[in-house]
Amino acid sequence: MGILHGIKKLNWLFLSMNRHSFTINGKSENINGDDLEAVAQRNDIQDYKSLMITTRLAYSNNRCTSLLYNLIKLNYQTMNLEEVLNFRRSVRNYITDKDLDTEKVKHCIELATLAPNSSNMQLWEFYHITDRELINKMAHASLSQPTISTANQLVVFVTRQDLHRRREKQNIEFERENIMRNSPPESHNRRIKAREVYYNFMIPFLYARFFGLLGLFRKLLTVSVSIFRPMFIDSSEADQRAVLHKSCALAAQTFMIAMANEGYDTCPVEGFDSRRVKKLLKLPISAEINMIISCGYRNGNKGIWGERFRVPFEEVYKKL
Numbered sequence: 001m002g003i004l005h006g007i008k009k010l011n012w013l014f015l016s017m018n019r020h021s022f023t024i025n026g027k028s029e030n031i032n033g034d035d036l037e038a039v040a041q042r043n044d045i046q047d048y049k050s051l052m053i054t055t056r057l058a059y060s061n062n063r064c065t066s067l068l069y070n071l072i073k074l075n076y077q078t079m080n081l082e083e084v085l086n087f088r089r090s091v092r093n094y095i096t097d098k099d100l101d102t103e104k105v106k107h108c109i110e111l112a113t114l115a116p117n118s119s120n121m122q123l124w125e126f127y128h129i130t131d132r133e134l135i136n137k138m139a140h141a142s143l144s145q146p147t148i149s150t151a152n153q154l155v156v157f158v159t160r161q162d163l164h165r166r167r168e169k170q171n172i173e174f175e176r177e178n179i180m181r182n183s184p185p186e187s188h189n190r191r192i193k194a195r196e197v198y199y200n201f202m203i204p205f206l207y208a209r210f211f212g213l214l215g216l217f218r219k220l221l222t223v224s225v226s227i228f229r230p231m232f233i234d235s236s237e238a239d240q241r242a243v244l245h246k247s248c249a250l251a252a253q254t255f256m257i258a259m260a261n262e263g264y265d266t267c268p269v270e271g272f273d274s275r276r277v278k279k280l281l282k283l284p285i286s287a288e289i290n291m292i293i294s295c296g297y298r299n300g301n302k303g304i305w306g307e308r309f310r311v312p313f314e315e316v317y318k319k320l
């Protein structure tokens with residue numbers, strides 16, 4: 001099996017494709033996601049790569065999603081990045097009696113922490129919910145959305161601006177050692193000093209909050225300076241909250257891609273009552289819910305609401 005088998009198969013596979021069917025060995029086969037297993041068996045296709053090449057042309061339409069889904073179901077492994085991105089859909093209806101592997105989901109959360117984030121402050125937390133009773137309560141707080149009520153597990157992405165002092169300290173401690181290990185000795189003092197100024201003065205200055213007033217002061221100061229030279233001017237307290245949510249959303253997307261890579265389905269959710277969710281998770285007032293991500297196995301095409309819609313690429317792509 002494996003690659004050799006795939007290459008052998010490709011020698012005799014003659015494939016052509018349109019939106020609804022493809023041809024294997026001169027026989028027309030329907031691309032109906034649910035029938036794919038039967039198609040594969042009828043044609044003795046046991047290799048993921050062969051089947052992927054037969055179906056590659058379908059990427060531009062919705063069918064690729066169900067094809068990819070069935071490939072995963074059939075244990076044809078290892079999608080490339082483009083396949084993973086095509087596989088990921090926002091799923092609103094999961095198979096309720098099929099469990100995800102909690103350790104694998106946890107590993108995907110760990111991979112999410114590799115996301116780029118502002119000043120490496122990592123002001124995020126991830127609440128992994130596997131308890132059915134708590135999922136039901138979360139579904140109630142999430143306006144009874146089926147993507148939450150049918151989910152097998154949930155991961156709540158949370159921003160924690162209140163932890164900034166702790167993170168500043170952790171960054172300085174790491175950077176001191178990092179510089180000692182990886183920089184030329186003559187640069188040690190200068191580089192450590194620069195990191196200390198950044199994490200002891202600049203970052204605390206940007207992250208400090210006091211009912212909007214500190215933000216107002218920062219805004220006036222930075223906008224005044226920007227009259228004379230380029231300056232970071234998005235410095236109000238609301239701007240700073242956006243900074244945290246941007247980084248946290250990157251972690252959330254990294255998580256969803258990692259999950260898709262495992263053949264697991266997800267849906268990002270912002271339709272919830274944040275006060276109730278925070279109460280359920282016993283979070284402090286200053287914490288904010290970035291998004292909830294429901295996780296499970298998609299229930300066929302039921303939970304993806306048909307084809308994927310994107311506006312024409314030319315409408316959003318601007319080459320300068």
Ligand SMILES: Cc1cc2nc3c(=O)[nH]c(=O)nc-3n(C[C@H](O)[C@H](O)[C@H](O)COP(=O)(O)O)c2cc1C
Pocket residue numbers: 088089090091092145147267268269270271272291308
């Ligand atoms: C920040 C964010 C919040 C979302 N909130 C919800 C939600 O509350 N309920 C829901 O059903 N889908 C929600 N979605 C999913 C979007 O509707 C979905 O991503 C979009 O329709 C594109 O579909 P696709 O993800 O399958 O490509 C959310 C997506 C994002 C990025």
